[in-house]
Amino acid sequence: MKVADLYSLTDKVAVVTGARRGIGAAIALTYAEAGAHVAMCDIEMADGELDAVAQKINELGRKSLALKADVSVNTDVQYVVRKTIEEFGRIDILVNNAGSGKGTRLLETTEEDWDHTLAVNLKGTVLFCREVGKHMVERQSGCIINIAAIGGLKAIRDYVRPYAAAKAAVIMLSREFAREVGPFNVRVNAIAPGGIRTELTRSIWGDPERLKQATAGTFMGRMAEPEEVASVALFIAGEGAAWITGQVIRVDGGALA
Numbered sequence: 001m002k003v004a005d006l007y008s009l010t011d012k013v014a015v016v017t018g019a020r021r022g023i024g025a026a027i028a029l030t031y032a033e034a035g036a037h038v039a040m041c042d043i044e045m046a047d048g049e050l051d052a053v054a055q056k057i058n059e060l061g062r063k064s065l066a067l068k069a070d071v072s073v074n075t076d077v078q079y080v081v082r083k084t085i086e087e088f089g090r091i092d093i094l095v096n097n098a099g100s101g102k103g104t105r106l107l108e109t110t111e112e113d114w115d116h117t118l119a120v121n122l123k124g125t126v127l128f129c130r131e132v133g134k135h136m137v138e139r140q141s142g143c144i145i146n147i148a149a150i151g152g153l154k155a156i157r158d159y160v161r162p163y164a165a166a167k168a169a170v171i172m173l174s175r176e177f178a179r180e181v182g183p184f185n186v187r188v189n190a191i192a193p194g195g196i197r198t199e200l201t202r203s204i205w206g207d208p209e210r211l212k213q214a215t216a217g218t219f220m221g222r223m224a225e226p227e228e229v230a231s232v233a234l235f236i237a238g239e240g241a242a243w244i245t246g247q248v249i250r251v252d253g254g255a256l257a
């Protein structure tokens with residue numbers, strides 16, 4: 001196989017959740033540039049940003065699908081999977097990217113905060129893994145990437161965050177699911193980003209003092225751009241990573257090294 005083919009997703013079908021902005025949008029666009037058709041969903045569509053990403057994918061000569069869905073609602077997940085298969089015939093790659101979370105401390109966390117954080121970050125990933133996993137097992141082919149966070153690997157704050165607990169669970173889910181579906185030629189990996197400049201982290205990079213603190217732990221002394229996660233998600237989805245499964249790939253500028 002030629003080197004370029006290892007990074008090519010020509011005519012693959014990808015589903016990316018939470019794709020209207022940030023890391024999800026960067027992954028969707030990178031996949032389209034690599035040749036994939038991309039179905040995307042997001043809980044927010046009214047601002048037109050998801051449609052704008054879909055439009056850019058079409059301008060790259062690839063097909064897109066933009067759907068409104070809440071990843072934590074099973075009927076929404078089934079709708080996204082059904083529509084994608086109706087439109088594109090199959091799903092080769094799933095990226096569970098949708099996530100959110102306030103950095104609340106456990107002692108101040110309400111039951112509602114806890115339920116919401118776990119629902120979006122963990123339950124949404126579980127529901128999509130289950131629905132798309134069945135399809136991939138049947139086809140004996142597929143690649144799933146779950147976007148976790150370095151906070152799911154190390155206690156990086158001096159307090160408990162429901163978000164970190166959810167991401168830690170996403171990591172173990174990814175490892176065990178990789179084992180469950182490995183015999184069916186389906187790979188499952190997690191990517192654990194460090195600080196990435198997106199709307200989610202605006203309160204950090206928008207404040208010089210917080211930015212200094214947040215980047216002090218990295219070897220590179222900076223936050224990263226969403227495209228720096230997307231390029232890793234591209235490698236993992238491609239043939240070059242055919243023997244990589246059950247892994248957590250840290251994309252963190254050395255923060256946890």
Ligand SMILES: NC(=O)c1ccc[n+]([C@@H]2O[C@H](COP(=O)([O-])OP(=O)(O)OC[C@H]3O[C@@H](n4cnc5c(N)ncnc54)[C@H](O)[C@@H]3O)[C@@H](O)[C@H]2O)c1
Nearest residue numbers: 018022023042043070071097098099149193195196198200
């Ligand atoms: N930015 C970082 O520093 C960082 C670090 C580690 C991990 N992550 C993870 O990367 C992923 C993407 O984060 P981002 O920084 O691009 O955030 P972002 O807030 O810019 O984008 C997240 C997207 O997910 C969507 N979303 C939220 N809840 C949803 C739901 N229930 N159903 C469907 N869509 C939903 C949002 O509308 C938004 O478009 C998240 O899982 C996040 O936890 C981000």
